Structures are given as C-alpha cells and as structure tokens.
Amino acid sequence: MKFYYALAPVIIGVSIAFVQPQIAVALSSAEVAKVAKDITVQIDNQNGSGTGVIIKEEGDFYTVLTAKHVIDTQAKYQIITPDGERHPLISSTVKKLPEVDLAVVQFTSRRRYSVAKIGNSNESAEGTTTYVAGFPQATAAISNTIYNFTDGRITANASKPLRDGYALVYTNNTLPGMSGGPVLNEKGELVGVHGRADEADIETSTINPTVAYVKSGFNLGIPINTFLRLSAQVGVDMGVSPPSTSTAAVPKADNYYIQAGDKYDKGDFQGAIADYTQAIKLNPNYLKAYNNRGLARYLLGDNQGAIVDFNQVLKLDSSDVDGYNNRGLARYNLGDKKGALADYSQALRFNPKYALAYNNRGIARNNLDDNQGAIADFNQAIKINPNYAEAYAGRGLARYQLKDQQGAISDYNQALRINPKLATAYTGRGVAKSDLGDKQGAIADYNQALKINPNSAPTYTVRGITRFQLGDKKGAIADLQKAANLNLEQGKTDDYQQLLELIKKLQ
Numbered sequence: 001m002k003f004y005y006a007l008a009p010v011i012i013g014v015s016i017a018f019v020q021p022q023i024a025v026a027l028s029s030a031e032v033a034k035v036a037k038d039i040t041v042q043i044d045n046q047n048g049s050g051t052g053v054i055i056k057e058e059g060d061f062y063t064v065l066t067a068k069h070v071i072d073t074q075a076k077y078q079i080i081t082p083d084g085e086r087h088p089l090i091s092s093t094v095k096k097l098p099e100v101d102l103a104v105v106q107f108t109s110r111r112r113y114s115v116a117k118i119g120n121s122n123e124s125a126e127g128t129t130t131y132v133a134g135f136p137q138a139t140a141a142i143s144n145t146i147y148n149f150t151d152g153r154i155t156a157n158a159s160k161p162l163r164d165g166y167a168l169v170y171t172n173n174t175l176p177g178m179s180g181g182p183v184l185n186e187k188g189e190l191v192g193v194h195g196r197a198d199e200a201d202i203e204t205s206t207i208n209p210t211v212a213y214v215k216s217g218f219n220l221g222i223p224i225n226t227f228l229r230l231s232a233q234v235g236v237d238m239g240v241s242p243p244s245t246s247t248a249a250v251p252k253a254d255n256y257y258i259q260a261g262d263k264y265d266k267g268d269f270q271g272a273i274a275d276y277t278q279a280i281k282l283n284p285n286y287l288k289a290y291n292n293r294g295l296a297r298y299l300l301g302d303n304q305g306a307i308v309d310f311n312q313v314l315k316l317d318s319s320d321v322d323g324y325n326n327r328g329l330a331r332y333n334l335g336d337k338k339g340a341l342a343d344y345s346q347a348l349r350f351n352p353k354y355a356l357a358y359n360n361r362g363i364a365r366n367n368l369d370d371n372q373g374a375i376a377d378f379n380q381a382i383k384i385n386p387n388y389a390e391a392y393a394g395r396g397l398a399r400y401q402l403k404d405q406q407g408a409i410s411d412y413n414q415a416l417r418i419n420p421k422l423a424t425a426y427t428g429r430g431v432a433k434s435d436l437g438d439k440q441g442a443i444a445d446y447n448q449a450l451k452i453n454p455n456s457a458p459t460y461t462v463r464g465i466t467r468f469q470l471g472d473k474k475g476a477i478a479d480l481q482k483a484a485n486l487n488l489e490q491g492k493t494d495d496y497q498q499l500l501e502l503i504k505k506l507q
Helices: 029-039 224-234 253-265 269-282 287-299 303-316 321-333 337-350 355-367 371-384 389-401 405-418 423-435 439-452 457-469 473-489 493-506
Strands: 014-016 040-045 048-058 061-066 078-080 086-088 103-108 129-134 148-157 168-170 182-184 190-196 219-223
Touching: 029 040, 029 129, 029 148, 029 182, 040 061, 048 129, 048 190, 086 103, 129 168, 129 190, 148 253, 168 253, 190 224, 219 224, 253 269, 253 287, 269 287, 287 303, 287 321, 303 321, 321 337, 321 355, 337 355, 355 371, 355 389, 371 389, 389 405, 389 423, 405 423, 423 439, 423 457, 439 457, 457 473, 457 493, 473 493
Parallel strands: none
Antiparallel strands: 014 048, 040 048, 040 078, 048 061, 061 103, 078 086, 129 148, 129 182, 148 168, 168 219, 182 190, 190 219
16 A cells, blocks of 8 residues: 655754655565664663663654553653663653553653654555564563564454554564564564563463463554554654555454454453454465464364364465464374374474474373483473473473482472473472472472462372371362362363272272
C-alpha cells in the first residue's frame, strides 16, 4: 500500500523522525541490530526495569516511546542511553496515551543520540521479518540486565486489536523487561512497540496436569500507526501523518488468530481452538494457526487431533522444526516414545541448535532407558542455553537412574537456582535425598513441589511412601489416596488401581 506523509517544515535545532519518501532497502540483520542498539534505552527504577525507544530530538530534549505499564508506578525513573549514561526521567513530561498501553517520556542531554525512523506498520504482513530489542530484567540465572536483540517473523497483524491496542504478533523470543522496546522491520524502521510476551511458562497445564505446558509464540506489540493516530491527543507532534485505516467489514484471519492467542494465554483452550479454526477457514494455509491449534488440542489431551494439525503444518512446510517437535510431544503422550524420538531427531536435522528438541529427545531417551544418550542430549541443550532449567532437571533424572544421586541433586540444585518454581526439580531432588537417607529433606522438597503444582500425582505418591518410611501411616495413606484420585481424574486408571492396592496393604 502506497501512502505519503506530510513533511514538517525544517526547523533549525529540531530533528523529527519520519519515513523518507525514497524507496527503503532491506538491511542485513547486523545492520538492523546496530540501528536498534543506537535507539533503544533502558528505563530503570529501584523495583525493576523496562525498555523504551528514542523517537524525537528537540534541542537537548529527547522523547522516548514506551509501554504505559513500564512507567505506571510513582517511582523515580532513570533513562539509561546506549552510551551507558543515566538521565533522570522528567516526571512532568510523562504522557499516557488513551486506551492503549503506550506512553511518552522525556529526558535531557547535551549529547547526541540517534532517533528511530518511523515505518508503516500496515506493511508488516504475516511472514515478514521483524526484530525486537530491549533489556530483560535480572533473574536468578542472569544477575545483570543485558541488552537483548532478537529476530523473528510476524505471525499476525490484526485490524481489530486486543484490549490496550495490541495487534502485532511475532515469533521473537522476548523476556520480562523488554516491554516498551522497539519492534523493527527489515529496513530498520520502527513499526511497533513491544509490550507482552507469551507467559505460558509453567510446567504443566491446569486443565491436563499430565502434559508439559508449551509456549504458543504469542508475543505482542502495538503498531506504530496506532501511536501516530493518537499522539496528537497527548500533545506529541511527530510531524508524520499515519496512513488511512481500512474500514472493510470483511473478516480477517489475523483478527481471529490474535483473539485465539489471547484466549490460549488465558487458559481458554476451547475458545482458542474455535478462533484458530475460523482463522484457518479464512486462510487454509495459515501454518501458525494449525500449529497453535495443535498445541491447544495437545493441552486438552486430544493428542490425535494435535497430530492431525501438526501433520498439516509439516505438509505446508516440511522443514518446520516446531511442527516436528510438537508432533513429538503428542506422540510421546500417546506412548509412542520411538515416534517421538524420530520427530525430535528430524527437528534437530533441520536446526542443530534447537535446544528444546534436545531437551525433549533427552526426556524420551530417559523413558527408553537410554540414560547415557539422554545425558548427551541434555548436555547439548545446556550448551546452547546455559540457563535451561528443565534440561538440568532432565539430566538430574538421568543421573539418578544411573544411581548417581549426588550428581542428580547437583543438577536439581542448578535447575532451582535458575527457576525456583520448577516443581519437578523439587520432586526429583526429594527422591534423591530420600535414597541418601535424608527423609525430612525429601518431605520438605515434596511440600515445595506441591505448593507450586498441587495436582502432581507422582509427588503425592513419593511423599506418601516417604511418610510411611518415617512411621506416619495416616499421612502416607492420605497422600496415596490423593494421588489415586488425581490419577483417576487424569484417566490413568492403571496407576489408580495400583495405588488402591498399595493403600489396602498399608491399612
């Protein structure tokens, strides 16, 4: 779509970001990375940090665009510019845009900083390259905030946004603290502001606790055109007119896709499936809609339906690594461990740096009694991602199964340093401690695991056994009965019957 911007008169001492009327040429990722680093700032306060992007220079005053929730508290903020200098955020300049998660702030400096070039977010269609930059917050695994730049693809650009103005969806890996950061196209132009990441990072589904929770790649940004349309309402003159908006009433596949992703993140998997289905009806080649509908079906325990969707993903793109990995998950749940292993291996043929597939293949190998092979896979996953808590936990299990309890505990400790909410690591460490005679330490770990995931039948089972070993017969029976009930609810009738028989022996 062609459109023209009304160019502001040239004013001495004033620099305003605008789209050049010349044809823009795509830049290399390294060139975009340099652009991003020069315009991205950290917004810091004593309780955490966020990100912003410099969009305007006027004398010594710089205007920064960010997500509204980044500066929502009354704390004192500082803007940390690319040269490491700290500048007080001028609180009187904070302007929050109406009805969307955007705000502008200002700082002053006599130093010269780069300003973002404004792009046309309407042109960010499904499949186009996108880049996101920002400053992830420090965690237990990463002690310092480090600038992060990621690449990905647009998966949706909805004409009907979610609440707070979110309409861009992309596959870039983003982390807390990157909110407010720039979303750039392959020309290095600002096409959006990042605001939300896929937060489905708990290890089990609340609907089906027997399966691992997987991310949908649902990362959200607010289109820059939305900002341009609203900026005048808060007195920010960018000297740029946004393109006209389409008023077509024809349903758009991207609108259903973004609504589905929002429902998926909220745990409404049935609602997500319905919306993904509508998106597919409008766009029968919508690969990401098939993939995410498959994930939703997988989380609801419909593994056969999930495999149908992942097969369609691979029909559309036979080299799609997520399709192989996710089909492996469904096959694993159906008891086809060798089929799962084959899918994970195929994913790794196409992407030898796919840490998730190494981790999942390691889990499959653990369950096929190939513990040495599993350790090799977990080692690879950790080599690619040294902060991969689940891979440490998986290696801990493999070491335990090789009778290396101390090595297992060491891995579980590392997993919990990285992710203190990883329930399976507490359970695994508890079992290893129990074997070494530390029954009370084991109980403490089981208790912690059940605080995080109160629907873990295996954890109730091992806690029950440990309680019996400590002479607490009543507590043991209560735990085993709870485990039996959970197994029945989860359709694991064989485990249910075995636990009932064990309870009878203890009574």
